[in-house]
Amino acid sequence: MSTPQSAYRTVDAEGVRAYVAKLPHLAARLGGNPADWTIREVSDGNLNMVFLAHGPNGGLCLKQALPHVRVDPSWKMPLDRTFFEASYLREVFNYVPDLTTECLHFDPEQFILIVESLAGYTVLRTALMNGTAPEQSAAHVGLFVARSTFHTSLFAYSFEKIMDQRILFARNQTLTRITVDLVLTDPYIPHPRNHWAETELTAIVADIRSNQTMKTRVDELRLKFLSNPQALLHGDLHTGSVMATQSDTRVIDGEFATYGPIGFDIGLFMANLFLSLAAQETIEKTSLQIRMIEKFWISFESEFLKLWMTTSKNPDPSTHYYEEDSSSKNSSANKKKFIQTIFQDALGYCATEIIRRIIGYAHVADFSALKDHNKIADRKKTVLLFAKNLLIHRNSAKSLEDVFEIFFQNIIPFKENNL
Amino acid sequence: MSTPQSAYRTVDAEGVRAYVAKLPHLAARLGGNPADWTIREVSDGNLNMVFLAHGPNGGLCLKQALPHVRVDPSWKMPLDRTFFEASYLREVFNYVPDLTTECLHFDPEQFILIVESLAGYTVLRTALMNGTAPEQSAAHVGLFVARSTFHTSLFAYSFEKIMDQRILFARNQTLTRITVDLVLTDPYIPHPRNHWAETELTAIVADIRSNQTMKTRVDELRLKFLSNPQALLHGDLHTGSVMATQSDTRVIDGEFATYGPIGFDIGLFMANLFLSLAAQETIEKTSLQIRMIEKFWISFESEFLKLWMTTSKNPDPSTHYYEEDSSSKNSSANKKKFIQTIFQDALGYCATEIIRRIIGYAHVADFSALKDHNKIADRKKTVLLFAKNLLIHRNSAKSLEDVFEIFFQNIIPFKENNL
Structure with missing residues (x-):
């Protein structure tokens, strides 16, 4: 241009x-x-x-x-x-x-x-590093994802309007290429853009790259990212794309916008909360980041379902998906099943986002809050192993509780004697 | 315009x-x-x-x-x-x-x-009705689908080229609307465009429309048709879109072209062979149409896999999907798994195509070869019940043998005493 x-x-x-x-x-x-x-x-x-x-x-x-x-x-x-x-x-x-x-x-x-201008707002990543992140901001981001994706999906409008939007955003190929390469391709092959300072990670990277199941899962996720345009995505929804005050939250930086699977936006935000969690001095099952991940998902899930159940019916019957007989006891069962597929996708993209933030081109600042090299290395090992196991076991992780369990299983006890 | x-x-x-x-x-x-x-x-x-x-x-x-x-x-x-x-x-x-x-x-x-001009060629539907259809034409159509879809998919080219093609064909909304309405929506609701002359079918139609599993399956297929742009589809690949001589086969009438799931093209062609089969005076497990369905699928499956395994490697690593270690004994196992998902999709679209050709707006000529009203009604019942059962059981139908079994289970013995 x-x-x-x-x-x-x-x-x-x-x-x-x-x-x-x-x-x-x-x-x-x-x-x-x-x-x-x-x-x-x-x-x-x-x-x-x-x-x-x-x-x-x-x-x-x-x-x-x-x-x-x-x-x-x-x-x-x-x-x-x-x-x-x-x-x-x-x-x-x-x-x-x-x-x-x-x-x-x-x-x-x-x-x-x-x-x-968002003067007075703090970048959420910074607030998380300072320990001042408002817990409620995660629920707000959940609402953001639910509303921005539902209303740009085939559940809200006739396909003609959705296809017109897809036509527009399918031209955003330069930034989509960055996502495809940096998030979904490069970390799994030797590439000069990859880097990590902690030699302790090298063996895990080799393990990830040689694991056939991992490679297949990443291929599935890359293919899905490029061929399942469910809704208009933010496309780069990490904690640096969120500005917050104690009561108000704004999502910014939508230049990676693309049509894709809704789980991509969800997975990226979850991943960055897990990265923040791993970068805390102490990690507990009641840590702020755990509560935020829960609030984020519950907020997304309930808002998306509410919009789907209550948005006034489109006169075009081809937009009516997963409806049940009004006589059915559980009239939202099929819609909930669909939302569960978004959850599964999200776990996959969460894992790939964590991996690329540890061994890929663009790392996150969160770990700089930990001063001890061994602790940083241990925590990066933790999230990397968590991501690997999440990717391999994501189909059996049915709830966030299952996901947290995988996370805590991978925590490496900090070896004080290394100090 | x-x-x-x-x-x-x-x-x-x-x-x-x-x-x-x-x-x-x-x-x-x-x-x-x-x-x-x-x-x-x-x-x-x-x-x-x-x-x-x-x-x-x-x-x-x-x-x-x-x-x-x-x-x-x-x-x-x-x-x-x-x-x-x-x-x-x-x-x-x-x-x-x-x-x-x-x-x-x-x-x-x-x-x-x-x-x-294709002078000297016969419309395949006509040839099937005349009993002169060349069996080999089905294998040719299998090659057509394999080559036209593989080379327009993310397996062959970097996503930028594929997205540019999607942008072009996403504008073909008028004919996509016809598919969405006539094939994937109208038959499942009362709609003035639906019609059928055989009152014997009415109870089955009511059953199909009230079956919650059916409705969910059709919703899945409509959603997938509109949100899984795997490859450039012909979009209307029935036996009237194929011209054949004894040795040569040409696919015509690609005006419904759209990016979508590859199983859509496959399912439509299969469906029209099943409709032809149902319209034969006698139906046998060795009928021409059975052999053609087998030849069609085997031809597609082996050609698609061959192209995927042998097409010279794209230098863009993001186009490499489902590869295995060269040391792996079965280096095409993951690709075969993907092709199996195309088969599952095809069974679903096969069922919806059969249903819409029996109770929807645009019927097929094949049944006019049967002169007896009761026989026509019985055979239409057969394919309609077959389609219903195929849709409900498609996830457990792992091979064409399973599919044929469902078909033959639904054959209604012709009641000679009705003559």
């Missing part, structure tokens, strides 16, 4: 000031004199430039795609990902207005997206 | 003559003087006008979309279906040049598609 002749220019803080000043409805949101606005660069993700602008009346967040990966300028990347983030926001904002940010402006030439 | 201002005009036989005369490379295929060409209208399907043109050098087949269903002018329909048929031919001709017809010309304004 960008050519050498295009008008695209990377903006800096002063560029942001000038850019917003020319947009009256956005300048009014900041208020006062543009010269007095505070503009801060807060780029945090791997891909884009992000600025926060504040004035006397309020704040804005401006995001601009770079023609390369922000943290690796040699990795070239088309600019259109911001278009897909804007498209995702415009679609899901209809269903989750209080759980994400509104798209206030999208510039298809500069690939600039402007949303409301 | 067509507006009152557009240049679109329905052509008649003389219009075909004038149209082809203006296209030098096609006129040369016919040869001689346009005034001497023989032009015949041979419209046979429900949707389009079809003409055969012959001259001293050869023949052409011209197909034009009408702005309505050919057999029901009150049923309005956009013209672009011919575009999708042309697009389908252009894609699959690369892989099955000797099993379909080449797209020689497509006119996006007149929605005219021209392919080589």
Whole structure:
């Protein structure tokens, strides 16, 4: 989309000031004199430039795609990902207005997206590392996934509308390629993008790569990711894509948006809570992260079922799935069975997300809170073994209790004598 | 795509003559003087006008979309279906040049598609009714499905190419709507498009519609049809979409082309062979149709596996699915397991195709060969009960032998005393 002749220019803080000043409805949101606005660069993700602008009346967040990966300028990347983030926001904002940010402006030439500023919110991953994460935020993310996926699925609308959306998001191939490679392919083969500092992990990696069942499971998950467009996914729903206060939660960074299996969004978020759990000094069955995983799933499950049971019936009978006779004692039994398949998918994607965050290209910050090298290595071994066993046994894990049991079975007692 | 201002005009036989005369490379295929060409209208399907043109050098087949269903002018329909048929031919001709017809010309304004004429070929359904169907044609159709689906699947190419194709065919919504409604929705609810002359069937229809397991199975199949784009499907692969001589077989009429589960194409073709079988005066375990179903599936299964095992390895490792260690004794075991899931899907779609051809909108001609009303009713009961039991038991039907057993269990002995 960008050519050498295009008008695209990377903006800096002063560029942001000038850019917003020319947009009256956005300048009014900041208020006062543009010269007095505070503009801060807060780029945090791997891909884009992000600025926060504040004035006397309020704040804005401006995001601009770079023609390369922000943290690796040699990795070239088309600019259109911001278009897909804007498209995702415009679609899901209809269903989750209080759980994400509104798209206030999208510039298809500069690939600039402007949303409301989330000043006062903390990145959930940071809050988890600080021990200040609001437990309720996980339930909010569960609502976000339930509403954003249900309303973009064949259960809510005739297939024509869903296919039109799929057509749009099937063009988001650059970022889908990142997911396919970094999450679902590279960690299972020798690849220069993989890395891990802890030599203690190397034997487990070799074991994972040589395990035929593991390879088959990962193939199933990659194939399903690419050929089961159940709903519009966020596509990168880790704890760094969630901003929270004690009472309010917003999901951001939807540039990986793609149609895919609903369990993918669920699995990624679960995985990042498990990674946070593994990075705690002490791990208990009552740890905050355990409670958050439970709240997240229960919230998703009950909201998705509620929407399915109560959304006013579409006049198109082909949209009626898994209905029961009204005389049936359990009129939601078939719908619950379908939701259980989402749970199974989620466990698989949870495992692949954990594995790629430990041995793949993009790791998570959580473990840096543990200072002792041996403890870090032990905990990474724990989650890696957990992920491996979860993947192999996911069909027999029927509930979160089963999943937690697998997790705790893989905890390696911290060897104090190693200190 | 067509507006009152557009240049679109329905052509008649003389219009075909004038149209082809203006296209030098096609006129040369016919040869001689346009005034001497023989032009015949041979419209046979429900949707389009079809003409055969012959001259001293050869023949052409011209197909034009009408702005309505050919057999029901009150049923309005956009013209672009011919575009999708042309697009389908252009894609699959690369892989099955000797099993379909080449797209020689497509006119996006007149929605005219021209392919080589298949003079001397017989519609397979007609040949089956005449008892002259070449057994080998079923094996050819098996090759057609294997090659056209494998090479348009994620097993053959990186997902970007597959997603681009999905984007194109996801626009074929008018004909996909026909499949969703006529094949996968209407027969299971009271709908004015459904009809059957044999009052003996009414009780079975009521039974099918009130059976909760049936309804759930049909929902699964409809959901899978719309959300599992494994490969580019023909989408309407009944025995009227196949033209055959004793040695050669061509699949035609790909206007329903859509990305979907491979089992859909397989199930439709199987279903139409079962319908033909049920319409024979005498039915035996060695009947031609039984042998053709076996040849069809074995041909598909072995060709698909062969392509998967031998196609030169794509350099993109994300396209490598279900591989085994080369040291493994059975290096194709996982691929065979995947193909078995196609078989299970096929049985489901086979059942829904049979049901809709007996009680839905568009019936099949096969039964008209049976003259006795009671026999027709008995045989329709047979296939309807077979389809019902196949749908309910498809997960336990592991092979065609199991399927044939269900079929023969449902044969109703012909009551001679009814004559």
